[in-house]
Amino acid sequence: MIDYAVHGKICPAMRLYVTGGRQRKRLFKDEEEWKLYDTALILQVNPDGDTAEVCVDYVTPLDARAGSDATVAFKAGAIEGNQFYTCTSTEVLVYSLADFRLENYISLPFFNDCHHVCPSSSGNLLVTSTGLDLVVEIDSQGRLIHEWSTSDVDPWQRFSRAVDYRKVLTTKPHKAHPNFAFCIDDDVWATRMIQRDAVCLTRPGLRIPVGLNGNHDGLVHGDQIYFTTVDGTIVVVCRHSLETVDVVDLNIIHQTSDVLGWCRGLLVVEDGLIWIGFTRVRKTKFWENVKWIKHGFQEVERPTRIALYDIKARTCLKEINLEPSQLNVLFGIYCA
Numbered sequence: 001m002i003d004y005a006v007h008g009k010i011c012p013a014m015r016l017y018v019t020g021g022r023q024r025k026r027l028f029k030d031e032e033e034w035k036l037y038d039t040a041l042i043l044q045v046n047p048d049g050d051t052a053e054v055c056v057d058y059v060t061p062l063d064a065r066a067g068s069d070a071t072v073a074f075k076a077g078a079i080e081g082n083q084f085y086t087c088t089s090t091e092v093l094v095y096s097l098a099d100f101r102l103e104n105y106i107s108l109p110f111f112n113d114c115h116h117v118c119p120s121s122s123g124n125l126l127v128t129s130t131g132l133d134l135v136v137e138i139d140s141q142g143r144l145i146h147e148w149s150t151s152d153v154d155p156w157q158r159f160s161r162a163v164d165y166r167k168v169l170t171t172k173p174h175k176a177h178p179n180f181a182f183c184i185d186d187d188v189w190a191t192r193m194i195q196r197d198a199v200c201l202t203r204p205g206l207r208i209p210v211g212l213n214g215n216h217d218g219l220v221h222g223d224q225i226y227f228t229t230v231d232g233t234i235v236v237v238c239r240h241s242l243e244t245v246d247v248v249d250l251n252i253i254h255q256t257s258d259v260l261g262w263c264r265g266l267l268v269v270e271d272g273l274i275w276i277g278f279t280r281v282r283k284t285k286f287w288e289n290v291k292w293i294k295h296g297f298q299e300v301e302r303p304t305r306i307a308l309y310d311i312k313a314r315t316c317l318k319e320i321n322l323e324p325s326q327l328n329v330l331f332g333i334y335c336a
Contacts, residue, residue, distance in 0.1 A: 015336035016045040016267065016275065017055070018306060019086050021073025023328035033071070034113075034170045036282065040074040040088055041327050042100070044336060045306065045320060052325040055100050064090050064107045066169040076180060076217070076265070076332040078118035084334070085125070087117040090166040092127060092138075106142040110134065112165035115179040115331075126181040126188060131171040132159055135181050135190045135201060148201035150190050151175035182218045182225070184239055191218045191227065198227070208242050210235050221268040228276065232260040234311060248311045250276065261302050267333040272312040277330040280304045280323070304330050 021037035042056040060072045070089070077086035083103065084095040090111045094104035112131030120126045124137050124145055132155045137146040149155050153175060159165070177193040188201045193214035200206035213231040220239060227235040236246040250260060265277025280303055304327055308318040322330065 014047070014269070016047065016306070017079070017084070017334040017336050018043045018045055018052070018265070018277070018322065018327065018330060019074035019077060019332040019334075020279070020304070020322075020327045020330040021071070022057075022326045024069075032170070033282075034066075034089075035069045035071055037071045037073045037329055040072050041325075042074060042084070042086070042095075043322065043325055043327055045322070047308070047318065047320060050320050052320070052322060052327070054325065056095065058088075058093075060088050060091060064166050066167050070169060073329055074331065075114060076116040077334070079334050080119050085117050085119065086332075087114045087127065089113050089131075092117045092125060104140060106138065106140075107166065108138070108142055109164040109166060110136070110161075112168060112171055116181055118181060120188065121183045121186050126183075128178050128181050128190065129165075130174065130178055131165060131168070133174055133176045133178060135178055135188070137188070148188070148190070150178040150192055150199065150201070177214070179216050180218045182220050184220060184225075189218060191215050193230075198225075206242070208237055210237075212247075216264040217266040219266050219268065222271075226266055226268060226274070228263050228266050230262055230264065232263045232278075234266070234274065234276070234309075236311075246311070248309070248314070250309065250316075253309065253314050253316055259302070261304070265306070265330050265333045267335060269308075269335075272310055273317075274309050274311055275306050275333050276309060277306050277333050278302065278304065279330045280328065304328050306330070306333060 022039040024038035040058040043052045044055050045052045074086045082097045084097050086093055092106040096103050111129055115130045116128040118126050124139050127136050133151045134155050135148045178190045180191040182189050189198050191198045197210050198208040198218050210227045212229045212233050215227045215229050217228045219226045225237045225239050232250040234248040238245050261278030262281050267275040303321045303323045305319050305321045309316050
């Protein structure tokens with residue numbers, strides 16, 4: 001494998017996959033976020049040449065979404081073996097990495113605003129159904145194995161098992177807004193944006209206080225867990241002690257008080273080198289999502305992009321704009 005140099009730093013050459021979606025043509029600047037995107041995309045990005053090509057463009061069928069104007073985008077997923085796991089708001093899709101042939105498809109009535117899917121330690125699938133404040137474990141046929149509430153309320157006291165929530169455009173406001181599931185050994189954890197933490201679902205009482213503004217990714221890499229926060233901070237936690245070992249403010253690295261974008265999507269290349277995703281912040285009717293912006297709202301000029309950081313040296317090595325490839329919202333970054 002050939003390495004390439006970025007600002008004098010030698011980085012392992014690798015192609016990346018990025019999941020997200022293409023923005024629909026907007027009639028109004030404050031359209032609801034659940035209507036903003038019309039096509040789910042997987043891009044393959046070549047950081048060496050700053051190029052990207054579309055591997056998958058996909059539109060959720062009407063019988064699995066709330067209407068023709070409901071948002072369609074690929075959220076966060078995982079790569080394991082030769083399979084690429086991803087999800088839309090109402091579906092789980094498993095693609096073959098060799099040719100991006102669809103190998104498995106699952107859509108269930110309790111899928112609403114799903115944010116993440118990944119294999120569990122037992123070989124099943126963990127799905128974060130954010131709209132119901134729920135994380136579930138299902139098998140490859142979609143049979144329910146386990147379900148966990150991420151709030152202090154049983155979801156089925158608030159919602160009904162008789163309702164098909166794929167047909168419900170939004171259930172906001174949420175009580176926890178879980179957006180990522182991960183495993184530490186055999187235990188299942190979930191990040192919670194509203195509580196600004198991660199909690200163990202299989203051993204209640206274990207909690208990681210991420211703090212700061214709303215957190216997204218919870219990526220386990222070696223002995224550490226990496227969290228992103230929406231306002232551009234990386235929080236690194238020891239997986240054994242569950243104590244914070246580093247906090248990296250990307251705003252300080254860029255020496256700016258401007259909004260970097262909606263920070264979400266993370267890939268650890270090696271110790272100290274991390275790809276981070278940013279989505280251009282857009283005004284929506286649901287102001288709660290962007291209340292962390294301190295300087296009064298305006299649409300952020302910085303494009304949807306990925307950026308490579310050396311968090312030990314506290315430097316940004318490279319940025320790649322993905323909007324020329326029509327990726328306007330970003331959820332995940334993966335090693336190809």
